[in-house]
Amino acid sequence: MPTAIVTGATGILGREIVSALGDDKQWTKIHALSRSQKEKYPPTVQHDHVDLTAAPHEIAKQLKSQNVTGEYLFFAAYIAKDTEEEASTVNGALLQNFLEALSNNNVTLKRVVLVTGAKQYGVHLGPVKNPMHETDPWIDGPGRPPNFYYTQQRILYSAAKKQNFEWIVTYPNDVxxxxxxxxxxxxxxxxxxxxxxxxxxxxxxxxxxxxxxxxxxxSFTSSRLHAQFSLWAIMEPRAGNQAFNVVNxxxxxxxxxxxxxxxxxxxxxxxxxxxxxxxxxxxxxxxxxxxxxxxxxxxxxxxxxxxxxxxxxxxxxxxxxxxxxxxxxxxxxxxxxxxxxxxxxxxxxxxxxxxxxxxxxVISMSKARKLGWTGYxxxxxxxxxxxxxxxxxxxxxxxx
Ligand SMILES: NC(=O)c1ccc[n+]([C@@H]2O[C@H](COP(=O)([O-])OP(=O)(O)OC[C@H]3O[C@@H](n4cnc5c(N)ncnc54)[C@H](OP(=O)(O)O)[C@@H]3O)[C@@H](O)[C@H]2O)c1
Known part of the structure; x- marks a missing residue:
């Protein structure tokens, strides 16, 4: 019976992931992590107060004291910043330190879903190629501004190798x-x-x-549909080590x-x-x-x-x-x-x-559909x- 950790549990995307996991009886234990608790949860969900801006050993201590463990991680924590440079530094550290803290606590992850978004394609920078596909090259050549999703994805790939888990990245848009x-x-x-x-x-x-x-x-993303997608992807054997557009x-x-x-x-x-x-x-x-x-x-x-x-x-x-x-x-x-x-x-x-x-x-859903995703x-x-x-x-x- 699978167990899960969700960071960003009170956010617009994380909240629905917690709710979908809580509704799905196959998930026996769900740790919902954020600094604040904003609602009541079903019995399978335990809310844990964690500040992810702390150093890895500090986060590890916070997690240990609340017995936070799980095989599947949904990472939807996010801190908005005024510049892309700051967003990259802060949100990169958020992911890196959390993965390190889990490793320090000997938590063995099977799979991790990292929630990012369509800024992957530079939708915030100007006209893009339509429709957008997951195979499109990253907009990070010379002269391009930093993009915190790229920072996070690089951190994810490297941790996946070191900690031996499979990763999935989602690209929602206009949630x-x-x-x-x-x-x-x-x-x-x-x-x-x-x-x-x-x-x-x-x-x-x-x-x-x-x-x-x-x-x-x-192309819009219902946060509820995104949660269903994340639960589907984390269990779909063929979805491992891949990124997916997630729109309606x-x-x-x-x-x-x-x-x-x-x-x-x-x-x-x-x-x-x-x-x-x-x-x-x-x-x-x-x-x-x-x-x-x-x-x-x-x-x-x-x-x-x-x-x-x-x-x-x-x-x-x-x-x-x-x-x-x-x-x-x-x-x-x-x-x-x-x-x-x-x-x-x-x-x-x-x-x-x-x-x-x-x-x-215009964001294509073809890749996920070819693997059997039918959500709409x-x-x-x-x-x-x-x-x-x-x-x-x-x-x-x-x-x-
Ligand atoms: N919203 C959109 O329209 C949209 C669109 C496309 C992509 N995205 C992407 O989706 C991802 C998730 O964003 P979101 O919009 O769902 O975020 P959000 O609604 O702002 O939620 C952020 C979450 O992070 C938690 N958090 C913030 N600071 C924290 C800290 N120091 N320690 C622990 N937890 C902390 C917050 O909980 P507490 O404050 O309680 O700690 C909250 O649960 C981001 O990568 C974002 O860029 C969002």
Whole structure:
């Protein structure tokens, strides 16, 4: 009967892994690790308070005192940092020190799932090759910025050899889900944006992102589906020592989703929204040489990719700081019993980026499907489900 350790147990992705393991009777013991405990767990799950920024011998001590052991590790701990350099140093050490601590405690791992993301393909740097495949080369040639996923994967490969375990890496994108006390969540920010617009009383929900991206394609990942995938992959014999894209299996555009978001909150999309002036807009250039360029020559398209931009028709960071928005939010929060500082804590820069890019993000699921993975979620269903859950948990405003 397998046993598991999950780091990042309270995060948007880790939380669902713990929940899926707790629901699956074949897993007899699950150690859910994070600094805080945010919810109650079924009897097979034990929450352990661990600070992963400590030195390996310190982490080993913390683990020993709580009898943390397991054969399968799901690593979903993450610390956000302002720069990629810092993110690489901090998140690299997080993984390295934890694996070393387990080894110090003589914990024998069979397999490790490391949760990373589609920044693997440089989706944050500009236009990418579509669809994206796991075999695509890493965007880490000369002049490319550091990428903490590459740092973590290198650490993982080397530990796997030393500690004799098999590894699996997942690449989710634009995650749809719920986490308590973590506002870096697309659904939370969307629900707050819609709830405030409803409160402002104009009855409409203008798309704040890029007109170009509105009818381009994105691939989303339901955190619940990602958890099911992780449980499947860690037991699938042929999945060992491989990386996998993990997206819902549909391709969506905001021109399709936005009217549904508006309806969910009792609002309408202005019929000629893109003809409006954009005095509160912003534009930011991404990398001069887009990631696509690394693969362009062999496709006969060298020099064809243009530099990416993040174009916001309404700059969401500035929007969130407007007096009328703050006042409207306080009224909503008061009426619905929500946290008053949720507006301030929500990650507007992140949502602005997700909605403001001006290039497609299409991620292939072929590799996993060839190995027998059949999981699929409709992205609107996942988004609506997350809105309902956020409202139930009193994290974000409710729909109609
Ligand atoms: N969210 C997305 O949209 C998204 C999209 C694609 C990829 N990803 C990737 O998915 C991975 C997981 O991210 P996430 O978004 O799920 O993260 P998250 O929601 O921010 O959760 C981070 C987790 O790490 C734990 N943690 C933070 N500092 C810790 C520390 N010092 N010691 C122990 N635990 C600590 C947190 O728990 P405590 O605070 O309680 O300790 C929490 O459980 C990351 O690599 C991220 O880049 C995320």
């Amino acid at each position: 749809i889900g719920v986490a308590r006390g973590n506002f870096m969540n697309m659904s939370t920010a969307l629900a707050i944006y819609a709830g405030v617009n409803r409160e402002l009383g104009k009855g409409e929900l203008e798309f704040p992102g890029s007109e170009t991206f509105y009818s381009r394609f994105d 299996g549909d391709v969506e555009s905001w021109s399709n989703l936005w009217p549904k978001v508006a309806r969910k909150f009792g609002l309408k999309v202005p019929s000629r929204q893109f003809e409006r002036d954009t005095p509160e807009g912003s534009e930011m250039d991404l990398e001069k040489v887009p990631p696509f360029e690394d693969l362009a020559a062999e496709r006969g398209m060298e020099g064809k990719a243009t530099q990416g931009k993040v174009q916001q028709r309404i700059d969401l960071v500035r929007w969130s700081q407007k007096k009328e928005v703050k006042e409207a939010w306080l009224r909503v929060a008061e009426r619905e019993g929500l946290e008053k500082d949720a507006l301030e804590k929500a990650t507007w820069a992140f949502l602005g980026f997700v909605l403001g890019r001006n290039y497609d993000i 979620v409709d992205s609107w269903d996942a988004l609506e489900e997350s809105f309902d859950e956020l409202a139930r948990e009193k994290i974000a405003p409710k729909g109609v």
